Amino acid sequence: MNEQRSIRAKSGANQEGTGAHNRRVIIDALRVNGALSRADLARATGLTKQAVSNLVETLENEGLVASEELVRKGRGQPSTPYRLVAEGAYSIGLQIDRHVSRVIVVDLVGNILARATAKVPPRSPEEGAEVVLDLLAGVRTEFAAGRPDAEARIAGIGVAMPGPFGVEIADDSLWLMQAWQSFPLLDRLAAGTGLAVSLQNDAAACATAERMLGAAHGLDHAVCIYIGYGIGAGLILGGELYSGAHGNAGEIGMVLFGGPDRLTPLEHRASIASLYGVLGIDPADPGQFDKLDALVLGGDRRVGEWIARAAHDLRLAVHTAETLFDPQTVILSSGVPGSLMPRLIAAIEPLRPSLSPTASRTIPRLRLGMTDPWAVAIGAAADPIRRAFDPSFSAILKRQGE
Amino acid sequence: MNEQRSIRAKSGANQEGTGAHNRRVIIDALRVNGALSRADLARATGLTKQAVSNLVETLENEGLVASEELVRKGRGQPSTPYRLVAEGAYSIGLQIDRHVSRVIVVDLVGNILARATAKVPPRSPEEGAEVVLDLLAGVRTEFAAGRPDAEARIAGIGVAMPGPFGVEIADDSLWLMQAWQSFPLLDRLAAGTGLAVSLQNDAAACATAERMLGAAHGLDHAVCIYIGYGIGAGLILGGELYSGAHGNAGEIGMVLFGGPDRLTPLEHRASIASLYGVLGIDPADPGQFDKLDALVLGGDRRVGEWIARAAHDLRLAVHTAETLFDPQTVILSSGVPGSLMPRLIAAIEPLRPSLSPTASRTIPRLRLGMTDPWAVAIGAAADPIRRAFDPSFSAILKRQGE
DNA sequence: ACGAATAAGTCAAGCGATTTGACTTAATAA
DNA sequence: TTATTAAGTCAAATCGCTTGACTTATTCGT
Numbered sequence: 001m002n003e004q005r006s007i008r009a010k011s012g013a014n015q016e017g018t019g020a021h022n023r024r025v026i027i028d029a030l031r032v033n034g035a036l037s038r039a040d041l042a043r044a045t046g047l048t049k050q051a052v053s054n055l056v057e058t059l060e061n062e063g064l065v066a067s068e069e070l071v072r073k074g075r076g077q078p079s080t081p082y083r084l085v086a087e088g089a090y091s092i093g094l095q096i097d098r099h100v101s102r103v104i105v106v107d108l109v110g111n112i113l114a115r116a117t118a119k120v121p122p123r124s125p126e127e128g129a130e131v132v133l134d135l136l137a138g139v140r141t142e143f144a145a146g147r148p149d150a151e152a153r154i155a156g157i158g159v160a161m162p163g164p165f166g167v168e169i170a171d172d173s174l175w176l177m178q179a180w181q182s183f184p185l186l187d188r189l190a191a192g193t194g195l196a197v198s199l200q201n202d203a204a205a206c207a208t209a210e211r212m213l214g215a216a217h218g219l220d221h222a223v224c225i226y227i228g229y230g231i232g233a234g235l236i237l238g239g240e241l242y243s244g245a246h247g248n249a250g251e252i253g254m255v256l257f258g259g260p261d262r263l264t265p266l267e268h269r270a271s272i273a274s275l276y277g278v279l280g281i282d283p284a285d286p287g288q289f290d291k292l293d294a295l296v297l298g299g300d301r302r303v304g305e306w307i308a309r310a311a312h313d314l315r316l317a318v319h320t321a322e323t324l325f326d327p328q329t330v331i332l333s334s335g336v337p338g339s340l341m342p343r344l345i346a347a348i349e350p351l352r353p354s355l356s357p358t359a360s361r362t363i364p365r366l367r368l369g370m371t372d373p374w375a376v377a378i379g380a381a382a383d384p385i386r387r388a389f390d391p392s393f394s395a396i397l398k399r400q401g402e
Numbered sequence: 403m404n405e406q407r408s409i410r411a412k413s414g415a416n417q418e419g420t421g422a423h424n425r426r427v428i429i430d431a432l433r434v435n436g437a438l439s440r441a442d443l444a445r446a447t448g449l450t451k452q453a454v455s456n457l458v459e460t461l462e463n464e465g466l467v468a469s470e471e472l473v474r475k476g477r478g479q480p481s482t483p484y485r486l487v488a489e490g491a492y493s494i495g496l497q498i499d500r501h502v503s504r505v506i507v508v509d510l511v512g513n514i515l516a517r518a519t520a521k522v523p524p525r526s527p528e529e530g531a532e533v534v535l536d537l538l539a540g541v542r543t544e545f546a547a548g549r550p551d552a553e554a555r556i557a558g559i560g561v562a563m564p565g566p567f568g569v570e571i572a573d574d575s576l577w578l579m580q581a582w583q584s585f586p587l588l589d590r591l592a593a594g595t596g597l598a599v600s601l602q603n604d605a606a607a608c609a610t611a612e613r614m615l616g617a618a619h620g621l622d623h624a625v626c627i628y629i630g631y632g633i634g635a636g637l638i639l640g641g642e643l644y645s646g647a648h649g650n651a652g653e654i655g656m657v658l659f660g661g662p663d664r665l666t667p668l669e670h671r672a673s674i675a676s677l678y679g680v681l682g683i684d685p686a687d688p689g690q691f692d693k694l695d696a697l698v699l700g701g702d703r704r705v706g707e708w709i710a711r712a713a714h715d716l717r718l719a720v721h722t723a724e725t726l727f728d729p730q731t732v733i734l735s736s737g738v739p740g741s742l743m744p745r746l747i748a749a750i751e752p753l754r755p756s757l758s759p760t761a762s763r764t765i766p767r768l769r770l771g772m773t774d775p776w777a778v779a780i781g782a783a784a785d786p787i788r789r790a791f792d793p794s795f796s797a798i799l800k801r802q803g804e
Numbered sequence: 805a806c807g808a809a810t811a812a813g814t815c816a817a818g819c820g821a822t823t824t825g826a827c828t829t830a831a832t833a834a
Numbered sequence: 835t836t837a838t839t840a841a842g843t844c845a846a847a848t849c850g851c852t853t854g855a856c857t858t859a860t861t862c863g864t
Contacts, residue, residue: 478811
């Protein structure tokens, strides 16, 4: 090898890549717009009718799209709309959280087909991997029952864990799940399941879910602030999930905010961990959400105070995110169901003035996204589908993942 | 037309696009690595020897690359390195600042070939456009003298102005150059020069310059904080300049920082405008930099206090940028020459702990970039070259600019 | 000194995917 | 009833990368 000095260069492209890209563009267009005819697709993508026709035929043979009824909409031959076939692909999501693991199976359009949970021993990843593999195996057999050929259509396993990843010096006040992070979980899962495994942090997973099914559907520039036990932001920049040079972009929970009195990480005042600390709720308690919602609905004073403090910092966080990323919208999502998040978002308003144009704006600056304990698991499951079917720069190049 | 509901889709790709992309990849590799042989290029890009050979032959015929002397480096046939030809393309940069306009001509590798300045009447864009067009015409004739065929090789005019753009409600404390912004300057310049004209804000221009020639050379993830009369950040994310949904990403000068006492936009405490306010220097004074440097070198107390305040806020700004963008490095650039910036950067250190890995790090977390009144103009000139010759997702697609 | 090994680069045919332009089909509008 | 409009197909052309064999030039080992 001639590698005295290592040569850095971007990857070239070839026809195979353009074909793959165009297939993804077709799928993306159907996902965003619903059913479209080949002529519509040709106009929307800039490809020729013939190219689209070939692509659609291939996709139909692969079972990824199917035709609907003829549509007569004026002069000319009626058009045949095509839509995505939900059963065209499946994906497994695995969320490893501090106190619980969740596994979920979704199809190409995001329908949930199976799910299961397990408690994970927090300090033993070896044992935890066994638990998780059992959980996966159970859900897979449940899923496979009555779906003879579905196994081959599983795009992979998406794993979501709290970030940040690869951090050497830990702040003791943050629970970094370091034992999990040093454990080669992905290899173990890949070996144990025979499927491709990918990893993202929980905020990125939530953003992936919001983009596939939620408030960021069809948007190319969005910041998704995820409030879980910790806080992070999933970044959709230029139509792609952005994860930074080391995979830790968007760790807004570590950013210092605060008012006149003090300067603290966002996470210290606006995370569910901080709320649970105030209320004395055990995050391992299965009934935590019911207890919390009772307190919220009961007008508990401590909840009100937490909301006020959290909203203050989040207002700054939204301002910072808007100013730095200039997104189409900011989405606030959470794993906490019920009435907490609507009250929190109401307390954040009114937002600080923003730079972005207001007159031409059709999307609200701040929107409530999913408030569902399964949001991250859904996003984890969406990740393999995104990787396999969404248009992206790297997917068009010869060597992937650059 | 069948446009009842507008259909959104990403653009398809074709062979023409892959060819264009591969040409850009070759040029980029030569820019980042210096001279490379065809075999080196083939290995680095993942393309075949034959594909690279054809591309290099085309580029050589177009006058963009040229061969160097044979290199014997071991067994096997000696290789022929190719390098970029400086005279292969030219570009014009125009910086419109609050008190001065600068025009500069650079070549493909960033050599400065001509430059000129003019005072711009700040409140009259019509008159200002005339001044700028005269300036451009003068520099163009100076540049064309002795370069017979160079005119046809001008990639375009890059314009840099202070942002943000398209803002409706202005904060009176910020000088937004609104009169300039509502004026159709780009059209006027395009009509008056017959060249393609593009626009970016001054921080983005500075980042473009740092990436082509400076501290971000060859990096794909960098945040470039530009301290000029105002403050902004140019973002290089995933190998491309990121400008957000409305072109205003990176406006870090508007972000609220501050310590226990108060919360103010970064710009209020760390911009040159704030320093000049303290020192009573007139930003329209041609001798401003000499006066400032004398005060800095003379140990002026007010300068020391400003540095302390600015460094405090900038330390927070760097922390925020590192946490949200997870870049390879943060670069601090300025239009102010002399000893101010080295002292400021020294005052910012030590940085707050970061999430990014420290063991594997080869690039410093914070680096001093250009400190040159011409930095933004150079970046403005680099923009047309970037658009024409750098690999990017949009350049591979059929319809550009999405 | 000489042959083997190694590597750069070329040649010519092949191939994959889009494009082109003509054509067919089917509906509405006049 | 006919012209017009639009969807979709057919077959050939084209573009750019790939493949595999080949040539050339240099160093290494004996």
